[in-house]
Amino acid sequence: MLQRSSQRDARGAIVAALLTILGIALLPAGSYVVYALVWLAVATAGAASGYAPFTLARRGLIALPFTLAALPLIFIRGDELIWSGALGSAQLSISGAGLRIFLTAAVKSWISVQVGTILVRRYPIESIVGSLRALKLPDAIATGAGLTVRYVELLRGEASRMLRARSARSASPVGETRERIGGTIPWRAKVTGNLAGALFLRAYARAGRVEEAATARGAAGSLSLGSLIQPDARLLLKVLLALLAFTAITAAGALLPRV
């Protein structure tokens, strides 16, 4: 019998992803050779999962806006100056140490995002939630996450319909095409808040119906949503391989040269 995708055991993959991300986080700053090697390994794993390296690399850029937080370090650290001079009326200097910290954080986050992307590509979120439950995630969180995943599209559909109705009534955001803009900012905020309030009431009513249905089917206590049905027979092997990968990344970080 074919195994349903929502029943697949993702425990090995979750452990592997977490250990890889931990290994990347533990790499010293400026280990660009190791970063390149780790990315090659991640891109290979991605290709094996059906992700083209370029697509995977582009997906990794999702964390790019956060690099703004580290950007000032390039200009304000006074050590290892690479360049100093005037840019218009402003005096500017570029620090090698600041640049290294910035690039390290940017590259590490870029690769880590790709690791997470491959995990979700290989396993649907229901499998991951079920596997996390099997990894002793508390029942309330596992059931809550299972319900969230199950009903998120339904409520997003409700929200989309509400947004369309709002657009027709002139409270749409500035810049969107074919939509009128009206009212003051507090009025628009009030309309948005009303939408959120109305959506919560729909979620509340739905929760009541889910509980009634569960009670009618004889459920008591846990709903056991997101349960893992068929455990992976090669789990131990996968965990051992993940540990090996973690050790290899850490050792490469310690042994290979840094800039």
Next chain:
Amino acid sequence: MRPLLHIPDGFLAPQVALGLWVATAVVIGIALRRIGQRGPAAASQTILMGLSGAFIFAAQMFNFPVAAGTSGHLLGGVLAGFLLGPWAGSVVMATVIGIQALLFQDGGLLALGANIFNMGVIGTLGGTLVARGIAATLGNARRATLIGVGVAAWLSVMAAAGFTTLQLGLSGTTDISIGLPAMLGTHALIGLGEALISVSAISFIAVSAPEIFAKSVPAAPTSPRRRIAAGLLIAGTTVGLASLFASTSPDGLEKVATDLGFINTSQAAPFELFASYSVPGFSGAAGTALAGVIGALVVLLLIVFLNRLASARKSS
């Protein structure tokens, strides 16, 4: 304008990330225990929490225009915390932040503990307690509740932004002296959007479903001591954060005196406790924030003293 609160992996030092994982696990563990103590009601609470998680996801689609190219949208921590209770709200936000990290790579896996700590523990649990504290201090009426939710929603975004910057600073990936004012300045506006949407949502629920609203407001009366403690916490946090935005420019009189050239005729004060709003031994923003907190405490003590004096005179 989107909040920069979901820290990706690679920005936090492993020891900071793991430390925050432990702190988050402890708080969420307490939250789960508190929810479990509700007995048979815990199962229906879990269902409502699951649907509320889906609600938070969907409600984050709602945005409203602030200015050209800028729109505010909901984060939902205080809203969830207020409607479900602080403990259940923090678990819901933890679930939402976890799914965001797994499904959308919005925030890292190793940094998940930090992200839940900032938005789920500080933003939701802390924010809801502040909202309830303000509401109780002002008398728990509907208007008091809405004021509490508004202030707490703004503070929750600011506190989450502040903690995010501090963690990045501890990890060496940002300079706190530059990052903190920049993050707080940006998130002050985002927090305003959060406060407006949260207040409107609660207001809508209070009118449309008063029974749900009534469940959200704690029935137990608050003791005067707890009210004072809540007031102190709120005043201290607000003053501490607001002090970071204190202007370093001279005030109106000093400016005129400087421009007209009679600033040098001024005489020094006979004593100086906190000259130029700074505390001896503390420099920069920390000194200003501490001076603000001390100032608020002095005002509180003065009010308590005058109140007691007035009571004593009345009774005599």
